[in-house]
Amino acid sequence: MGAYLVRRLLIAIPVFWGITVLSFLMMNLAPGNPVDMLINPNIPPEMRELRKELLGLNDPIYVQYIKWLGELLKGELGYSFSTYAPVTQLIAERIGPTLLLASSSLAVGLLIAIPLGIVSAVKQNSKLDYLMTGLSFLGTSIPPFFLGLGLIYIVGIELKWLPTGGMTTLGGDGGIGDVAIHLILPVLVLGITIAGKKVRYVRASMLDVLKQDYLRTARAKGLTEWSVTNRHALRNALIPIIAVIGAEIPLLLGGSIIIEQVFQWPGLGQLTMEAILSRDYPTLMGINLVAACVVLLTNLIIDVLYATADPRIEFN
Amino acid sequence: MLKRKSIVILFVLVALLLSACSKATKTDVTTPVKQAANEKTDVPASETPAPPDAARKVLTIGIVNAPVTLNQINTQGSSASLAPINLLNDALLDVTDEAEFIPKLAESIETQDKQTYRIKLKEIAKWNDGTPFTTADVAFTLKLALHPKVDTSFQLNFIEGLNDSGKLDEGVADISGLTIIDATTFEIKTKTPIDPLVFNERFGVKVNFLPQHILKDVNPEQVATHDYFQKPTVTIGPYKFANYVQGQYVEVTKNENYYLDVPKIDSIFIKVLPAANLVAQLQTGEIQMNSLPVGLVPITDYDKVTGFDNVNVTSAPASEPAELFFNIEKLSDKKVRQAIAHALNRPQIVEKLLKGQAEIIDGGIPSKHPYFNATIKNYDYDPEKSKQLLKEANWDTNQKLTFLIPVGNKVREQAADILVQNLEAVGLKIDVQKFDFPTLIDKVEKGEHHITIFTRDYYIEPSLYFTTYKGDKPDSVIRYNNPLVDELIQKGEQEIDEAKRHDIYNQLQEVLHEDVPTLAVYSEKRLQVVSKDVLVGKPLNLGTFNNVNQWDIVAK
Numbered sequence: 039m040g041a042y043l044v045r046r047l048l049i050a051i052p053v054f055w056g057i058t059v060l061s062f063l064m065m066n067l068a069p070g071n072p073v074d075m076l077i078n079p080n081i082p083p084e085m086r087e088l089r090k091e092l093l094g095l096n097d098p099i100y101v102q103y104i105k106w107l108g109e110l111l112k113g114e115l116g117y118s119f120s121t122y123a124p125v126t127q128l129i130a131e132r133i134g135p136t137l138l139l140a141s142s143s144l145a146v147g148l149l150i151a152i153p154l155g156i157v158s159a160v161k162q163n164s165k166l167d168y169l170m171t172g173l174s175f176l177g178t179s180i181p182p183f184f185l186g187l188g189l190i191y192i193v194g195i196e197l198k199w200l201p202t203g204g205m206t207t208l209g210g211d212g213g214i215g216d217v218a219i220h221l222i223l224p225v226l227v228l229g230i231t232i233a234g235k236k237v238r239y240v241r242a243s244m245l246d247v248l249k250q251d252y253l254r255t256a257r258a259k260g261l262t263e264w265s266v267t268n269r270h271a272l273r274n275a276l277i278p279i280i281a282v283i284g285a286e287i288p289l290l291l292g293g294s295i296i297i298e299q300v301f302q303w304p305g306l307g308q309l310t311m312e313a314i315l316s317r318d319y320p321t322l323m324g325i326n327l328v329a330a331c332v333v334l335l336t337n338l339i340i341d342v343l344y345a346t347a348d349p350r351i352e353f354n
Numbered sequence: 355m356l357k358r359k360s361i362v363i364l365f366v367l368v369a370l371l372l373s374a375c376s377k378a379t380k381t382d383v384t385t386p387v388k389q390a391a392n393e394k395t396d397v398p399a400s401e402t403p404a405p406p407d408a409a410r411k412v413l414t415i416g417i418v419n420a421p422v423t424l425n426q427i428n429t430q431g432s433s434a435s436l437a438p439i440n441l442l443n444d445a446l447l448d449v450t451d452e453a454e455f456i457p458k459l460a461e462s463i464e465t466q467d468k469q470t471y472r473i474k475l476k477e478i479a480k481w482n483d484g485t486p487f488t489t490a491d492v493a494f495t496l497k498l499a500l501h502p503k504v505d506t507s508f509q510l511n512f513i514e515g516l517n518d519s520g521k522l523d524e525g526v527a528d529i530s531g532l533t534i535i536d537a538t539t540f541e542i543k544t545k546t547p548i549d550p551l552v553f554n555e556r557f558g559v560k561v562n563f564l565p566q567h568i569l570k571d572v573n574p575e576q577v578a579t580h581d582y583f584q585k586p587t588v589t590i591g592p593y594k595f596a597n598y599v600q601g602q603y604v605e606v607t608k609n610e611n612y613y614l615d616v617p618k619i620d621s622i623f624i625k626v627l628p629a630a631n632l633v634a635q636l637q638t639g640e641i642q643m644n645s646l647p648v649g650l651v652p653i654t655d656y657d658k659v660t661g662f663d664n665v666n667v668t669s670a671p672a673s674e675p676a677e678l679f680f681n682i683e684k685l686s687d688k689k690v691r692q693a694i695a696h697a698l699n700r701p702q703i704v705e706k707l708l709k710g711q712a713e714i715i716d717g718g719i720p721s722k723h724p725y726f727n728a729t730i731k732n733y734d735y736d737p738e739k740s741k742q743l744l745k746e747a748n749w750d751t752n753q754k755l756t757f758l759i760p761v762g763n764k765v766r767e768q769a770a771d772i773l774v775q776n777l778e779a780v781g782l783k784i785d786v787q788k789f790d791f792p793t794l795i796d797k798v799e800k801g802e803h804h805i806t807i808f809t810r811d812y813y814i815e816p817s818l819y820f821t822t823y824k825g826d827k828p829d830s831v832i833r834y835n836n837p838l839v840d841e842l843i844q845k846g847e848q849e850i851d852e853a854k855r856h857d858i859y860n861q862l863q864e865v866l867h868e869d870v871p872t873l874a875v876y877s878e879k880r881l882q883v884v885s886k887d888v889l890v891g892k893p894l895n896l897g898t899f900n901n902v903n904q905w906d907i908v909a910k
Contacts, residue, residue, distance in 0.1 A: 070792025074799060081431070082511070084519030092505050092578075120422040120430065121600055122578045128600065187630070195634050202634055208603055208623045209412050302627050304602045312420060312601055317792050 043342070050334045058110075061326040062103050065319055071095060072119045072317040093119055106323060115327070116320035118313075125324040128309060133328065135205055136305030138217075139298070140290040142225045144283070147232025152276075154233070155240025159248060160267055170237060177234020186227045186300040193223060203302035224301040228294060232286065239282050243275040250274075277347050284340030288333040409909035413888065414623040416632045416641035417649040420601045421624065425583040426562035427499040429507045433811075434648045437624050438604040439562065440899045441593040442586060446473060447558035449897040451671070453724065453814045455554050456900060458614075459487065459590070461538075463558060468547040468850045471557075475538040481565050482587075482594045482609045488537045494566035496529055497522075501574040509556055514543045547850045555814045563590060592617045592903040602626055617903040629764065637662050642885035642907065646670060646893045647812075651881040652765050656709045659883050668882045670895050671722045672713045674812045675874035676766050678773075679831045682871055684804050685755075691870040693743035694805075695733035697780040702735075703769050704876055712876040717863050718810055718819050720877055725816035725856065727863040733873070740780045754783045755804040760794045763809070769875060770807050799829050806831065807875070812896060816859050817847045823871060834871040 073089050090096050094105065109116050115125035158170040194202035205220050206212040247253070248271055256266050295307035302308070306325060313321040419434040426443045429435050446460035457463075461474040479487040499506040500522045511520030514531030522529065531543040542557065565588045572580055582588075587595050592614070593606035604624040608617040625641055633655050635641045644651050651659055660667050680691050695716070704712045716733060719726045744751075755777070759770045767788070774784050789797065798806055813819055820843045825835035842862040849855045866872075884892045891905035892898075 068793075069796035070790075070794075071796075072792075075792040075795050081509070082519050088502075088519065088521070089505055092503070117579050120432075121584075122423065122425070123584055123600070124579075131600075190631070190634065195638055198638060202638060202640065203627060203631055204602065204625075208414055208605070208625060209410075209621060299628060302602065302631070304599060308601050315790060315792070316422065 039342075039345075043338075046338050046341070050338070054330055054334065057330045058107070058323070058327065059103070062106070062323060063099070065322055066099050066102075068317075070317055072319070075317065106320070110327075115324040118321045119318045120312075120316045120321075125320050128321060129306070129324050129328055132304060132306045132309045135303060136291060136294060136298070136307065139221070139224055139228070139294055139303055139305060140287070142221060143228035143232060143294075144286065144290060146225055146229030147236060148283070150229060150233035151236035152240055152272075155237045156244055156267065156272060158237065158241045159244030162245060171241070174234045174237035177230045177237075179234075180230075182227050182231050183296050183300050185230065186223070186297060189223050189227065190300070203300075205304050220301075224294075224297050224303055227300075228290070228297055232290075235286075236279070236282065239279055240275065243278050244271060247271045247275040277344070280343055280347065281340055284336050284343075287336045288329065291329060291332055410621065411619045411907050411909045412621045412623070413619050413643070413891070413905070413907050414625050414641045415643050415645050415649070415893075416635060417624055417626055417645050418629045418632060419648045420626045421604055422600075423583070424586050424595070424598060424604070425578070426586070426589070427495065427504075427506045427508065427564060428578065431507065434626075437645055437648075437898075438598075438606065441591060441606050441622060441624075441902065442589040442595060443562040443591045445559050445562055446475075447554055448900040449555075449559055449814065450900060451894040451896045452722075453896060455558060459563075460558065463550075463554070465550060465553075468550060469544050471542045471544070471550075471553055472535075473540055473542070475540075476613065477538055478613045479590065480611060480613050481567075481590050482611050483565075484611055485565065485567050485588075486537075487563070487590055487613075489534045489540045490537070491563050491566045492540055493532060493534055494570070495561070495564045496532060497527065498564060498569070498572070498574060498577065500529065501577075503575045504577050508561055510561070512544045512546075512548055512552065512556070514545050546848065549815070549850050549852070549855065552815045552817070559814075565589070592899075593622060596621065612903060615903050618906045619902075622902075633659060636665055636883050636885070639664055639885060639887075642888055643891070643893055644881070644883050646880050646882070646895055646898065647673065649893070650763075650765075650878075651883050653708045653711045653878060653881060654765055654768070656711055656881065659881065664887075665883050665885050668884075668892070669711055669879040670882055670893075672715075672720055672877040672879050673895050674720050674810055675715060675718065675877040676763075676769065676807055676809045677718055678873045678875060679806050679808070680871055680873075681801060681803050681805070681831075681833055682835070683801060683833045687747045687749075688869055689743045689747040690749055691873075692733065693740040693747065693749070693780070694777065694782075695870055695873050696736045696740035696743065697776050697782070698733075698773055698873075698875070699735045699776050700875060703772050707765070707768055707772065708876060708878065711879045711881070713879070715874050715877050716867055716870075718822075718872060718874060719816065719863070720812070723816070725859045727860045729860070730863060730867050733870075737776075737780050744780065744782075749782075751781050751783065754785045756785045756787060756802060758794050758797055758803045758806040759786060759788045760791050760806075760808055761788050762791065765878070766807065766809070773807075773875065798831050801829070801833065814896075816855070817843070820846065820859075820862060823866065832871045834869075836865070836869060839865055839869075 072093065073086050073095060094102060106116065117123065118125055118128060121128070154170050154174070158167045161167050190202045193200050200223055201207065201220055206216050210216050253266055253271055256270050291306065294305060295310055297303065298305045298307035299311060306328070309321065310325050312318070313325065415437070417434055417437060421435040421438050422432050423430055423435050424438055424442065426439050429439060444458040446458060446463065447455045448458050449455055459475055459479050461476045463471060463473050465471045475487065475489065481487055498504060499508050500510065500516060500520070502521050502524050509520055510516060511518055513529065515522070515529045516531070517523055533541040533543070535541060544553070568588050569580070569582060585595060585598070589595065592609055592612050594609045596607045597605040603626060605621060607621045608619065610616060627635060629652065632644060632649060633651055636644065636651070636659065659665065685691055700714045704710060704714060713721060714732055715721055716730060717727070721728070757770070757774060759767060761767060774786055777784050794806065797803060822830065822832065823834050823839050824843060825837070825840045839862065842858055842865065846855060846858045846862060849858055880895065882892045887908040889906040889908065891902065
């Protein structure tokens with residue numbers, strides 16, 4: 039397994055490098071640049087030129103890329119074009135809230151999806167099953183931003199139960215309780231979206247397992263139905279779910295862009311939007327880098343977990 | 355058995371992963387929050403140990419674009435950044451919403467010949483750490499900001515000794531136009547005589563200062579990334595820096611050392627939120643006022659906000675208009691542009707879309723501006739005349755006009771949609787393309803547009819409205835070239851007699867009105883939505899914070 043890990047990590051290096059080249063190219067091909075967007079006839083062209091020179095935008099793209107790569111090898115990601123703060127600091131500030139939001143949503147999503155999926159599979163084709171499947175379709179098909187705005191309106195404005203956005207109360211103590219209150223609505227929205235998708239996976243996977251011979255054996259041994267379903271069937275049914283969850287994690291980082299906008303959550307998603315709109319190249323590259331790391335790492339972890347869980351899969 | 359073991363291992367691994375995740379995130383999140391909390395208590399604790407249970411006066415102002423920088427010498431043209439920068443920094447002068455100047459750091463600004471300006475600083479002026487503010491700080495700031503390697507938003511190319519881009523030449527350390535007379539008096543000499551209006555706006559209002567005692571050792575090439583500009587704790591203004599979470603909020607607390615009356619409100623938050631949430635949070639009381647021009651309550655929500663019982667709603671005077679810009683290279687016949695002007699049903703936009711909270715003007719100068727030419731008669735809505743003008747111009751009705759519309763300002767987008775319908779009604783074919791601003795500008799610079807729409811800044815100094823029309827800009831938005839206009843622009847810039855300037859700019863506005871290189875669509879009377887808890891203070895088109903130390907709010 040050690041050799042397998044080393045090999046996977048070595049393969050990741052060229053993939054990683056490829057991602058940086060592609061994203062650097064695509065970013066520079068996008069129309070507009072951070073200086074010309076400040077179109078103001080009263081700023082003399084010389085000043086704009088000076089700014090481009092100071093930001094290094096007049097160098098050919100490959101020179102800009104090599105400079106960036108040089109910084110990266112030193113462990114630096116450069117400075118933001120708009121705030122002049124170090125990109126590493128910007129990302130460090132934002133990644134915590136995003137991870138908090140993503141992991142809580144994933145946990146909530148699974149806590150909803152797994153029981154619903156099991157019930158739905160065990161009571162296949164019953165009214166309950168139709169209800170669950172219907173709800174899961176609803177959860178998948180409601181656009182998260184719409185659900186978010188709806189909840190803000192009902193819970194935040196009409197009922198005034200929860201704050202409408204942000205991560206802490208301005209001027210408040212910013213303690214864990216305060217963060218938790220602000221977390222409820224965005225987590226609910228993301229959790230429902232995740233659960234909507236996952237219920238069907240759990241249900242399908244459960245149905246597959248429930249038809250297996252060993253469960254009949256288990257029942258024949260006189261085990262209770264509860265024990266058969268939750269101890270014998272569920273464990274095997276969850277194995278394919280791991281892969282699906284793995285694929286969800288990078289999506290969660292990206293998918294929360296909209297939710298972070300709607301709820302003013304100070305995470306990477308919000309930073310990404312700001313960086314795109316202001317064509318803040320160094321920040322964008324930094325975020326791409328983090329995203330690439332997350333995807334490569336989660337894929338690796340999922341493969342390892344998968345092989346550990348299912349002895350039929352071998353490392354080679 | 356094997357299977358069972360591996361499943362157990364799997365669960366342990368998943369559990370570990372999850373717990374590692376949640377632990378990691380917990381520490382990640384609480385540390386910055388804790389730090390922030392520490393900073394907050396540290397700052398006041400070190401100076402004024404306020405009783406902890408005293409009711410604090412806190413004001414939260416909503417803004418829809420994030421301030422990108424707190425750098426007072428390089429605002430990067432970001433209007434959103436001006437809100438915190440103006441709270442943290444006083445300039446020599448401030449402005450009222452009537453575009454009149456009021457002294458702040460300056461005791462007086464005097465000139466006999468409109469070329470040598472003598473500035474006397476207030477002797478009581480001091481930085482928020484108690485250090486006196488002197489002409490040494492002025493000289494330090496100017497030399498640093500105007501250094502060729504320093505990025506600055508100062509536009510001071512009228513000062514003697516600076517080059518055309520308003521910088522010192524490489525290797526020159528001193529500004530020949532700056533003379534320090536004593537600790538509170540200095541003189542600025544301009545290249546040629548200029549209207550005091552230009553001096554007051556560009557030097558008096560827009561130059562903010564840096565503390566020499568904090569930054570004296572800074573390397574000019576690394577100014578932009580210096581820590582000071584991330585946390586500018588020492589500034590000279592009614593409020594001082596407390597906290598800045600990019601994209602979220604800026605918190606400032608009152609400067610107990612302020613050289614004028616100490617502010618009444620303890621803390622002000624500038625809170626960033628999407629436009630859609632602005633109205634909602636005014637309703638819930640999470641924010642107590644909107645801000646102008648970057649925290650606009652959409653006028654389309656006028657009826658809604660006037661229905662809230664916790665806020666007062668007023669309208670500011672008509673502001674800088676949304677304007678159409680025509681690409682003259684592609685729409686070279688002025689009859690076509692006049693036809694477009696007659697085709698637009700602007701009264702309908704004002705009445706229906708903007709609920710009457712706007713006025714119609716044709717030029718770019720707002721009607722309250724001292725240099726607004728009130729004798730100009732607007733192009734009225736007359737589709738028949740429009741069709742006739744198009745016929746006279748032999749317009750090929752199969753030609754498609756590309757209309758580029760920037761996204762972001764919902765009201766402007768909706769107005770543009772109506773304009774498109776108006777243009778199609780007179781037989782023009784329109785290809786509407788909507789883009790984010792940087793993309794739009796890229797397309798405009800390549801000349802891919804026939805028409806585009808956006809809103810310019812407000813300028814006190816009238817010449818700044820006309821730079822757009824200069825003929826020496828082949829890749830400008832309008833690509834306009836009219837020798838008469840160029841001549842009038844130049845005359846206007848050089849004239850220092852106020853009455854003569856008025857004549858020149860009135861004539862210039864008439865010529866431009868006839869030629870229609872640009873056409874204003876509507877001039878919004880922006881809504882000022884302020885919580886009833888706020889006793890003094892409201893957002894203004896101009897100079898919102900000029901008396902912020904007098905603002906007051908009910909303590910909570």
